Amino acid sequence: MHFFTIASLLAATVSGAACGAKKSDEPAAPTFDVENFKAFCLPHGGACYYVFEVYKHRSGEDIPTECNTSVRGDGSLPSINDGQCNSSRTFDVIRNEDGSLNFSVTQQVTPISFTTSNHTIPADQIEVQDGQEVYVGPTSFGLYGY
Numbered sequence: 528m529h530f531f532t533i534a535s536l537l538a539a540t541v542s543g544a545a546c547g548a549k550k551s552d553e554p555a556a557p558t559f560d561v562e563n564f565k566a567f568c569l570p571h572g573g574a575c576y577y578v579f580e581v582y583k584h585r586s587g588e589d590i591p592t593e594c595n596t597s598v599r600g601d602g603s604l605p606s607i608n609d610g611q612c613n614s615s616r617t618f619d620v621i622r623n624e625d626g627s628l629n630f631s632v633t634q635q636v637t638p639i640s641f642t643t644s645n646h647t648i649p650a651d652q653i654e655v656q657d658g659q660e661v662y663v664g665p666t667s668f669g670l671y672g673y
């Protein structure tokens with residue numbers, strides 16, 4: 528009986544500690560920070576551009592990776608497959624039916640593995656100006672890995 532009491536006290540303490548640890552869990556930090564993000568289309572069937580800088584979050588990385596890719600568009604910000612940056616990072620844009628964009632940056636971590644970090648650009652952060660879509664949301668945002 529005595530032993531049983533100590534054991535349950537111990538169990539209570541352990542589960543209390545586990546509970547405390549769970550409570551202090553912060554939302555995951557972004558893996559990358561994007562800055563100076565611009566996305567726009569030039570008029571008259573011209574190209575659409577995605578231009579931005581991407582930094583590894585809180586790494587003190589001070590040399591930006593710059594990404595600047597254009598594709599021919601029809602005035603709507605298009606999907607991009609394997610957009611190029613001036614490092615081994617690449618980016619992708621997938622246009623959803625509701626006009627939102629799934630934006631992601633991929634980095635090779637080992638010769639056979641990659642990490643992909645994502646951000647959704649809601650449709651209401653894209654405006655049509657003079658018949659061309661232009662991104663009007665925040666120019667800086669975090670990318671989250673899964």
Ligand SMILES: *[C@@H]1O[C@H](CO)[C@@H](O)[C@H](O)[C@H]1NC(C)=O
Pocket residue numbers: 590591592593613614
């Ligand atoms: C990418 O280009 C930017 C702007 O030209 C430059 O500051 C940066 O050093 C370049 N980054 C790499 C990894 O070459």
Ligand SMILES: *[C@@H]1O[C@H](CO)[C@@H](O)[C@H](O)[C@H]1NC(C)=O
Pocket residue numbers: 578595
């Ligand atoms: C992106 O590339 C285009 C075409 O190569 C160039 O005109 C533009 O200046 C570049 N933008 C930046 C921010 O480097």
Ligand SMILES: *[C@@H]1O[C@H](CO)[C@@H](O)[C@H](O)[C@H]1NC(C)=O
Pocket residue numbers: 621622623629647
């Ligand atoms: C875009 O991202 C959302 C949220 O992660 C996901 O539910 C949706 O399936 C994605 N769209 C495409 C076309 O992959």
Ligand SMILES: *[C@@H]1O[C@H](CO)[C@@H](O)[C@H](O)[C@H]1NC(C)=O
Pocket residue numbers: 619621629630631643644645673
């Ligand atoms: C992140 O983006 C990649 C590349 O577009 C996609 O394969 C993956 O499903 C996305 N993950 C989430 C959670 O949206």
